[in-house]
Amino acid sequence: MKQAGLDLGSVNTKLVVLENGERVYSHVIPSWFDSVQAGITLLKSYVEEYGEEPEKLVVTGYGRVNFPEGRVITEITCQARGCHAHFPEYAYILDLGGQDAKVIKKSAEGKVVQFIMNDKCAAGTGRFLDVILKGLDLTSVELALATAAKPMPINSMCTVFAESEVITMLAKGIPKPEVIAGLFKSTAKRLANFVESVGHPECLIFTGGGAYYCLLVQFLERELKGNVVIPSEPELTAALGAALLA
């Protein structure tokens, strides 16, 4: 039997299909402000490739309520289930998505015990990093240099203010790698506080597109004084969880 999980995110839309518990298909496409349409496209390309519709479908993420088919489950429950498949032994999850950040505590059975989400503001979300990094127009060399650079403190909590703070620093001639290191450090600090308002994990599961920023992971480990583990494809865990719950 084929079970599909479709995660309709604000930035990317993801599909995972399982057959007898084994992953047979996964794909990620940009949502382009219409995650429902992206979801339909993804399902269609799966059907074209495999010649049949999945027997069961769970939809999750930002666009879930408007999707024409499938059972609806929130991304919080799906994220916990998906992470549990990767790391059953760890309780705390930090998910840094495009539009929100969340911390989830799961039980030994993979069920949600507690969760918090950021307030209605981009500060501390994937969008925050995206906006500022895009504005910096980085080369891969500059990004690599940032790993060893001395981080410049960035104090603003607000995306708009942080952006102008960054512009001011660059105008003063502060090297880009130092600014980038500062940006990741301040984000890591904010995320660490967010995690610690729920609990103090020895090992934290980090998911969402944000987990691809190696520098952020480094700073996060330093701030939390603990280990951070990342599933193989961190943007797919909610879709995986949805498929497992289907």
Added chain:
Amino acid sequence: MDNRELWTALGMDLEKHDDFLAPVPAIFTSLFLDRPNRPKAMGYFDMIVGDVHGIRVHELYAMKEAGAKVFSTFCVYVPEEIVVATGSASIGLCAGAQYTVSSGEKVLPRNLCPLIKSTMGFKLDRICPYFQVSDWVIGETTCDGKKKAWEILNEHIPTYVMDLPQKKDSKDARLWEEEVRDFASFIERETKVSITAENLAQGIQKINNKRHALQRLANLRKHNPAPIHGLDVLLINQLSFFDDPVRFAAQVNALCDELDERVKEGVGVAPSDAPRILVTGTPQPLPAWKLHALIEQAGAVVVGEETCTGERYYKDITEPGDNLTDMLANIAKRPLKVNCACFTPNQGRMEDINLMAETLKADAVIDFNLQFCQPYGVESYFVAKEMEKKKIPFLRLESDFSEEDQGQLLTRIEALIEMIRA
């Protein structure tokens, strides 16, 4: 006099008022009237909302013509018994609309509680007939935002401020009793009616009857299946500040009679496995219905409000007294049993929440905080800790009166429900 003549006489901005009220009928219809299985006795409260700026305002206007005064309040601590004793009116004011927030921000900081900004906006915009018909606003010192905002509001309407202490020791009780006695003298001066043992006993009786009726309604919500939607009870709690206390109590009791029958027959508004939610925290003043509407839209049912538009308003009654001195002392005693986050420490509130969660068989607690409300925002830490200790699923939500964050709130509420059902 029809409504428009009345509003003109009250100096209202009719054009803005029309604009403000225009969407209300559609919202009220979809949130309230269209829902199946509502108790018939909700008809009275629906009628009041249907003409929310009419019927009651006409009454208040007529009272004033006959020589009475209208005193407006924003807080459960203000002793309305004293006002009612003199034959004048004590009413609550609209404070829960996004529409007036931006006007409030003309004179108040943006990062201030939306309740205060909404209130100020209603006065500056002249679109609340209750504000316009009022002779006085009775403020209190329950938070710094309100305390300072009264000074600005006083430029637009005479504002009397009661100084509520921040602790509950014996010297605080003495200060508050003095405040209550000063307030009684002020009301006597303003209304030109002497407060006597006889009329104050009646005032106490009237307000106690109202509180008893609300307690009876609250108590019926412990049954499963829930005999009434939380949103309907919230509306009643909101209207309890506006309506004539005697008529209101009679209507609430009539509703309770109907709910008694429902309970006997095992009839409810939600399936018996619907998650039962206790809402705690800051008030939802009229017309803030968003939170309850979302919770119930997600398939849960709100069974109680540990808020000022709920339990805090009616959980305690005023003990009767033999003479005027004792009565005023008893009136002062009641509010000090109410556990508002403006007091320190405030352990009593944790006991209230635990008791409510237990009595109402709540499956989860949603602690709601109006953005920028410091006392409740900070105290949320202790509520969370207490719920963790009691192993009650807990969700903290922060919002204002705007509509834009409904999707985000709903995701959190749905996840909580999935958590309960897992």
